[in-house]
Amino acid sequence: MSAFQEITQAAREDERVEFSAEAKKKIEWIYTRYPNREAALLPVLRVAEKEFDGIGAAAIDCIAREMGLSPGYIYGVFTFYTHYKRAGEGKYVLQVCATLPCALRGCRDVVHHLEDKLGIKPGETTEDGKFTLKKVECLASCDTAPVVQINDDYHENLTLEDLDKLLESFE
Amino acid sequence: MSEAKLVKFKINGQEIEAPAGTMVIKAAHEAGIDVPHFCYHPGLTPDGNCRMCLVEASNARKPVASCVTPVAEGLEITTDSDTVKEAREGVLELMLLNHPLDCPICDKSGECMLQDNVYDHGPDNSRMTEPKMMKPTKDLGSTVALWGNRCIVCQRCTRFCEEVSGTGELAIIHRGDSSVVDVFPGYPLENDLSLNTVDICPVGALISKDFLYEARVWNMKDTPSICTGCSKGCNVEIQQERNQTRRIVPRHNPEVNDYWMCDEGREVFKPAVSEDRLLDYQLRTADGTIDTNPKNAASAIFNGLNQVSANHGTQAIAGIGSAFMSCEELYVFKLLFDGLQTPHLGAFSRPQREAKSFKQFEIPGDPNPNRLGVERILGREALEENLEKILSGIQNQSIRGALIFDDLLDWDLPAEWQSALSQLEFLAIFSLRDRTHLPQHSCLLPATTFGEKDGSMLNGEGRLQRLRIATQLPRTIRYEHEILQQMQQELGMRSKVVPPSALFKEMGKAVWPQLEISTIRELGDQGIQVESPTENPQRATVS
Amino acid sequence: MAELDLSKYEKILFKHVDQEGSDTIDYYLKHGGYEGAKKAITEHRPSEVIDIVKESNLRGRGGAGFPCGVKWSFVPQNTDKPKYFVVNADESEPGTFKDRVLIERDPHSIIEGIIIGSYAIKCNVAYLYIRGELVYGYEQLVKAVKEAYDKGMLGKGLFGTDYNLDLTIHRGAGAYICGEETGLLSSLEGKRGQPKIKPPFPAVEGLFRCPTVVNNVETVCNLQHIINRGAEWFKNIGPEKGPGPKLLCVSGHVNKPGTYEVPMGINLKQLIYDVAGGVWKGNKLKAVIPGGTSAKVLKAEEVDVPCDFDSMMAIDTMLGSGAVIVMDDTTDxxxxxxxxxxxxxxxxxxxxxxxxxxxxxxxxxxxxxxxxxxxxxxxxxxxxxxxxxxxxxxxxxxxxxxxxxxxxxxxxxxxxxxxxxxxxxxxxxxxxxGPLVQPGAVSRHNQERRKDKDTPNRISLDPELISKPSQSKVETTS
Structure with missing residues (x-):
């Protein structure tokens, strides 16, 4: 057995997580909506996202056991999609749309403002684990640019003052 | 399944016929027309992602990927137009953008598809001046390591793990130009077919840790042969450099192993190059001195056995072959002991193990390459019934002398045999290893092994396949069949020592008279099905 | 070019979106909702529905503008395999935000369209793939689907016939490529959203290797109106070869960005200057991208062109998803x-x-x-x-x-x-x-590298690995 296996298998045992009964019920319902289990992967990842507050190695391991898929496969699918909350991201994930229509209406100022205010660069999380700043691609709200999606909610037509107020409301 | 309808179409003006549904690239390759490719592999479902095999087709405006374009009646394909050449050059330039071009230190160099294709079709330099992407270099498991920078994301390995092994450890992670093949942490690439991913990797992204920095591929010479690791008899290419086997890679045979082989089979040459391999003859003479001259081996054994036979009758000697001997060796062995007039003829075999079944590959439970050969030539009872009789014969002292073969790779003689053998008056043993624990009075003879023999073996499915010599024997060693034939000569049964090809002729007539195989060459590279795998034919033994 | 008199234009798709409660089934039923679906199922055979839609020249609103009825007719009639009807709500072409309005404000019109489309190709299972970011839209749709099931608009025995239909809302997770028809199907199958080789086209072999039709949200919302009012009526709106109402999204440097329902064929200039209130801050127009960022850009002098599929194609660009991005003369x-x-x-x-x-x-x-x-x-x-x-x-x-x-x-x-x-x-x-030759640029470059290293979704750029040949070390951890 290589060193590789020893290290990671031990880690896996330590961090093992399980779905709650409620989540399992939800997953069972999801299965009924698709002709095969594989197809339920994206919705199940959403369940795991809520259940474990972001998806990490332990969550993928748990899903693999639940769905009977290879963890490698889930890992490949999970990393393809950018919108799932990753384990270790802050309580509030600030996703600033940086695509052309928003860029034309000043999203860069929003990003810079947030960088200054939070002291982090896009892709980073504040030390207190409260905010994660992300630059994302088009959020389909170009008429109300600039837009920031904070967790599930869109905040549109933002001015820097609005943004400050918004951040304060989270504190 | 009914035969697919043949359709006529043209490649570069050349009229070609192929069954409907064949992909253009396959038809072109079969017609000898080169279509460069990366992601296409005949043993996997086509994926069409590398875009290297673009050709012009009369039914499409844009160039099409020939690995996913089925042939159609009247289709006209062009593989050498300027558009195609420009497309190939474009794809290759892009493919090299983030490739490190570390060929001088890459194991794949020399058999790298990227290297070959760029040499034939690629640009002579890159216009990109920015830094390249960096991807991880790491272990994927105990057998395979990843050089992420070299990966061209052809997805051959992931398709292999999905379709052939069905184990699904490998996945492409991330997307865009960050994509790279990887395993999920904690679930390494550990399956018995893992090294096939290295074979099919068109670049040096997946590397065999066993072969790492062992040899440069252009220095190695290839010999087609078969693996002797189990009863499957996978067709392989033995690759040796300076008379030392460096690597074994699978060779295509749709009837046996398709394009694949197991990881264990790749280790089968290890005993031949092992440090504790027995290289010298130790022939104990009557006055207790040790003779190491190979020329005296045959007479030493013959005299020893004859002595026993004279003292205790011919029934007091036994011969035990093994399921690792070639058919020719078994045949001579059988003739010899018939000549010595003893019924005690057995053969060692490695114990059965659990068969392993993958999605498109089976590893059989029988770890003996020529068990069926033993059954046909020595008789089915040789493997168990006779062995038991011989063991009890030795134990009750009715058998006093024996010649045994102990060339079963890493298999060791069971304890009861070891203690029984020490009771013998005379023991000659062909062995791969220096056996210090053997009885003092024995003749110890080095055995030959994988990659050193010429001959044939009958695999578990009844297919007779050719073994070829890849590496010359160490100078001190003689072939077993020569020694056995010399003993025959002493008995007056044979006028001269003949090569395995001649033995094959004799054997073919005696064992498979109905088949009319006259020479060993007829086995070719793919072997001949001499018995139907399903039916249970009458035991044909040498009479 | 002649300007259209938009005051006479009767809104079709956006008729109700501004109204209070337009997202509820009660409101929808009160305003003639589900009549089109009922009419299609109770009065027409599936093949007749396909014929009507074919006759109407309705072209797909997702970007390619393929005739909708023709697409449906590719679905094999005699097959044992299940068929699927998939609606593409993975609206992610930059500058596009039209479907979002329909999803959030009028979800039942989408469901009604899905019923008609599914019935036309004789399928019993439909999926709606909505992009993961639109959480509110997803919730609205889930609510609407539940209402529709409760009222018997979905499920078993629709409108008293023996026609059954199940609809599932499937949420994506942030991948533009899943807006591509076959990428969407891969994603719906639970795989990486990688597009599949065509042919076979989805109509023959799509979702789970079964015949599948993929339509855009806006496309299906037109169906009930075509069924209700007939193909002739529909053809009279805009150019005959690609008629109908069109939702155009205007964004960028305009005074009134937003989604506007206009008849197909409206002049782009009129759209920018009249409908969307002209270029902001009194600036001059510099360039317009007429159909999402995938379309070729138009210079200011080229914008006098009708917004329909064929006219756009004639000047070597495309209407695409109808996302008009306006850039003023300050744009770099x-x-x-x-x-x-x-x-x-x-x-x-x-x-x-x-x-x-x-x-x-x-x-x-x-x-x-x-x-x-x-x-x-x-x-x-x-x-x-x-x-x-x-x-x-x-x-x-x-x-x-x-x-x-x-x-x-x-x-x-x-x-x-x-x-x-x-x-x-x-x-x-x-x-x-490259830039490394300039003094000082080296350190800047290294900073860039370090920055990239910390960005998620990028494999780490380990400076050590860059300076050393990476081959010299095989890491033992992931």
Whole structure:
């Protein structure tokens, strides 16, 4: 057995997580909506996202056991999609749309403002684990640019003052 | 399944016929027309992602990927137009953008598809001046390591793990130009077919840790042969450099192993190059001195056995072959002991193990390459019934002398045999290893092994396949069949020592008279099905 | 060109979206909802529905503009396999936000369209794939589907017939490529959203290898109106070959950005200046992207053109998803292109070599030009890269990245040249090594590397690995 296996298998045992009964019920319902289990992967990842507050190695391991898929496969699918909350991201994930229509209406100022205010660069999380700043691609709200999606909610037509107020409301 | 309808179409003006549904690239390759490719592999479902095999087709405006374009009646394909050449050059330039071009230190160099294709079709330099992407270099498991920078994301390995092994450890992670093949942490690439991913990797992204920095591929010479690791008899290419086997890679045979082989089979040459391999003859003479001259081996054994036979009758000697001997060796062995007039003829075999079944590959439970050969030539009872009789014969002292073969790779003689053998008056043993624990009075003879023999073996499915010599024997060693034939000569049964090809002729007539195989060459590279795998034919033994 | 009198135009798709409670089934039923579906199922055979839609010349609103009825007729009639009807609500083309309004404000009109479409191709299972970011839209749809099940609009025995239909809302998770028909199907199958090889087309072998029709949200919302009012009525709206109401999204430098329902064929100039209130801050128009960033750009003098599929095609651009992005004369086109290409680089699925590597290379070149290290030959290199990307890949994302690039570079070449000249503070004699040749640039570059390292979705750029040959070490951890 290589060193590789020893290290990671031990880690896996330590961090093992399980779905709650409620989540399992939800997953069972999801299965009924698709002709095969594989197809339920994206919705199940959403369940795991809520259940474990972001998806990490332990969550993928748990899903693999639940769905009977290879963890490698889930890992490949999970990393393809950018919108799932990753384990270790802050309580509030600030996703600033940086695509052309928003860029034309000043999203860069929003990003810079947030960088200054939070002291982090896009892709980073504040030390207190409260905010994660992300630059994302088009959020389909170009008429109300600039837009920031904070967790599930869109905040549109933002001015820097609005943004400050918004951040304060989270504190 | 009914035969697919043949359709006529043209490649570069050349009229070609192929069954409907064949992909253009396959038809072109079969017609000898080169279509460069990366992601296409005949043993996997086509994926069409590398875009290297673009050709012009009369039914499409844009160039099409020939690995996913089925042939159609009247289709006209062009593989050498300027558009195609420009497309190939474009794809290759892009493919090299983030490739490190570390060929001088890459194991794949020399058999790298990227290297070959760029040499034939690629640009002579890159216009990109920015830094390249960096991807991880790491272990994927105990057998395979990843050089992420070299990966061209052809997805051959992931398709292999999905379709052939069905184990699904490998996945492409991330997307865009960050994509790279990887395993999920904690679930390494550990399956018995893992090294096939290295074979099919068109670049040096997946590397065999066993072969790492062992040899440069252009220095190695290839010999087609078969693996002797189990009863499957996978067709392989033995690759040796300076008379030392460096690597074994699978060779295509749709009837046996398709394009694949197991990881264990790749280790089968290890005993031949092992440090504790027995290289010298130790022939104990009557006055207790040790003779190491190979020329005296045959007479030493013959005299020893004859002595026993004279003292205790011919029934007091036994011969035990093994399921690792070639058919020719078994045949001579059988003739010899018939000549010595003893019924005690057995053969060692490695114990059965659990068969392993993958999605498109089976590893059989029988770890003996020529068990069926033993059954046909020595008789089915040789493997168990006779062995038991011989063991009890030795134990009750009715058998006093024996010649045994102990060339079963890493298999060791069971304890009861070891203690029984020490009771013998005379023991000659062909062995791969220096056996210090053997009885003092024995003749110890080095055995030959994988990659050193010429001959044939009958695999578990009844297919007779050719073994070829890849590496010359160490100078001190003689072939077993020569020694056995010399003993025959002493008995007056044979006028001269003949090569395995001649033995094959004799054997073919005696064992498979109905088949009319006259020479060993007829086995070719793919072997001949001499018995139907399903039916249970009458035991044909040498009479 | 003649301007349309929009005051006489009766809104069809957006008739109710501004009303209070328009997202509830009660409101929808009160205003003639589900009548079209009922009429289709109780009065027509499936083949008749296909004929009516074919007759109406309804063309897909997702981007390609393929005739909807013709697409349906490709579905094999005699097959034992299940069939699927999939609605594409993965609205992610930059500048597009039309479906979002329908999803959030009038979800039942989508469900009604789905019923008609599913009935036409005789399928009993439908999926709606909505992009993951639209959480509110997803909730609205789930609510609407529940209401529809409760009222018997979905489920078993629709409208008293023996026709059954199940609808599932499937949520994506942030991948532009899943808006591509076959990428969407891969994603719906629980795989990486990589587009599939065509042929076989989805109509023959799509979702779970069964016949599948994929339609855009806006397309299906037209169906009930066609059934209710007839194909003739529909054909009278706008140009005959691609008629109907069209939702156009105007964004960028305009006074009133938003989604507007207009008849197909409205003049682009009228749309920008009248409907969307003209260019903001009194600035002059510089360029317009008429159909999402994948479309070729139009210069200010080219905007006098009708917004319909064929007219746009005639001037070598496309109506696409109807996303009009307006740029005023203060816009830096190099920067705009950099932004566009960064988007495609980020969203390339990584399957085909030309797209995977080409988008990244274009981004690197543009980044360098933006940083003042451009070289004149970069312009032609970019055009050549675009050439090598177009038409060489499984899906059209490579084309979608190459079209804006080649058109912006060609039409605004002087801006690129000016930018390169401005920033030409390096030794031009050295052709390799790029920006590294300038003193000080080295450290800047290393900073860039370190920055990249911390960005998620990028494999770490370990500076140690860069300086050493990476082959010398096999890491033992992941």
């Amino acid at each position: 086109m190099v920067d705009a292109l950099y932004n566009i290409i960064r988007f495609y680089h980020h969203e390339s699925c990584g399957q085909c070599t030309p797209c995977r590597e080409g988008t990244g290379w274009l981004e690197k070149i543009l980044k360098r030009i933006m940083a003042g290290h451009g070289r004149m030959e970069d312009i032609d290199t970019m055009l050549n890269i675009c050439d090598r990307m177009v038409g060489k890949t499984i899906c059209v994302l490579a084309d979608a990245a190459a079209f804006p690039c080649s058109s912006i570079v060609t039409k605004f070449r002087s801006e690129f040249e000016a930018k390169i000249q401005q920033g030409a503070g390096y030794d031009k004699r050295i052709f390799t090594g």
